[in-house]
Amino acid sequence: MKEAVITVNKLTKKFGDFIATNEVTFEVDKGEIFGFLGANGAGKTTAMRMLCGLSMPSSGSATVAGFDVYKQTEKIKQNIGYMSQKFSLYEDLTVTENIRFYAGIYGMARPAIKEKTAQLLNQLNLTPEANTLVKALPLGWKQKLAFSVAIFHEPKIVFLDEPTGGVDPITRREFWNLIYQAAERGITIFVTTHYMDEAEYCNRVSIMVDGKIEALDTPRNLKKTYNAKSMDEVFLQLARGAKRSDD
């Protein structure tokens, strides 16, 4: 039983003459891991920011968790989680304080926060570090913690903007295990990345080139269509025609 939680129809964002995102159309189903691929400057981050309510679309329509991106951004915000490209926890706060702060911002009750924090720390093997300042943690742990904080309030959808930048392959693998666990709980994952091995982990991927979605399918079908051995080759074939290269 498929149920779309994100529907996007001809969504466009212009900055002056520059069309960052050009009439993109797609749907994302509940519990799906949706990979949003593209070279730097292809328009991924812009598209994602429109869906999060950070950026106003120029034209087209979209709903996130059933709410309109033009008029119901407040409702959208209550139903999504967000993890940005750059690391976004407070370094001078401890692990527990960071969790408590973000959970509090989403209006969770104190006892619930307390109980869930213990559970989460246990799951991440971070219990001994509960009162450590975040700046003392290794990068990989910080990323995992940031992701866990982003889904702490059990959002319907979580947006991840290149979450694994600068992380070693083992930690990346562990990170993806967390993503799978979240997806199993029914949280829809919308993830941008430029690591092609990560694309293989997604249920479906879309590939953006110069602001347009050039391909959208399961990794297996994409490889078949483009007669490629890996997603890397698929991507290279599509991105070769790209004119833009930088954000």
Next chain:
Amino acid sequence: MKQFLIFVQKEFYHIFRDRKSLLIIILMPIVQIILFGFALTNEIKDSDIAILDESKDVATVEIIHRLDASRYFNVARYLHSQADIEAAFKTGKIRLVVVFQNKFRENLLHANHAQVQLLADATDPNTATTVTNYATSIIRDYQNDLTANAPLPYQIEPQVRMLYNPQLKGAYTFVPGVMAMILIIISAMMTSVSIVREKEINTMEVLLVSPLKPLLFILSKAIPYMFLSLVNVSTILVVSVTLLEVPINGSLLLLMGEALLFITTAVSLGLMISNVTNSQQTAQMISLLGLMLPTLLLGGFMFPIESMPKPLQFMSNIVPSKWFFIIVKDVMIKGLGFKMIWKETLILFGMTLFFLTISFSKFKIRLA
């Protein structure tokens, strides 16, 4: 409300964990007040002077004695000829040379007219004027004593009383001035830096995606720093009263209320600054230069506004510190009540409202 409390708690974690900044914020007012109150006083005391006495009679010795005995002068050397005068000034230590002509007393008694020449080092014009005034009045005192037994047919004797500050202490203007300066810099800088910091470390993006209301964000940012600024007001007042012996003649409650209003003005300026920049350093520079310079130059406590050119006088009206300086002086030193300062209060209130409206409307909920 819960969101608000949690946010404020987070701000206090930031404040208390940054020990260095906290120390600066707490100590800066104390250091400034002591600096301005003691070191940078505009009274001129114990100036070194030199004497060229070509007469050496009872009258000149008495005058020299009176000069030396006053707390303004210290007779550092006696010169022997006109040629020595230039040399004395060249040492850089002598501010004033007093020259008595030959037969001073004789002239005074027989011609009823004697001359004293006062030569001042006017490289610093204000000091030169003050020093010659002091000397003139000491000499006039001596003359009055001489004629006391034989009153002149007509005599006007000005009776001077310095009200509100009988000892003419510099601290009486510096305390309100420093208070205005410290509050505007610290409150505006802390608020703007703490907001811009969220942009720099990228947490702003996450907060913008969260359901946190912008108004709540701004309030949670402003209130901890308003609290710290009130702590600063208290330290400044305690140091002023105990160390500098500047009294609080008016109502303490009114003074604190006005301080709170001025802090709000400063915080709203900080909010405005945080709207126009994305880097902590820029925010700091704007707060320091953009707020400290107008406060120092046009605030009225360093340079009298009345003697400025008209355009600058006009400009000084848009400097919030000027109004706060007037309010503090009136309440603290003159002991006036709200009735006398409602106009200044209203102006500050209007400015605050204006800054707040601008920063609220400019606050970006969306990134683009």
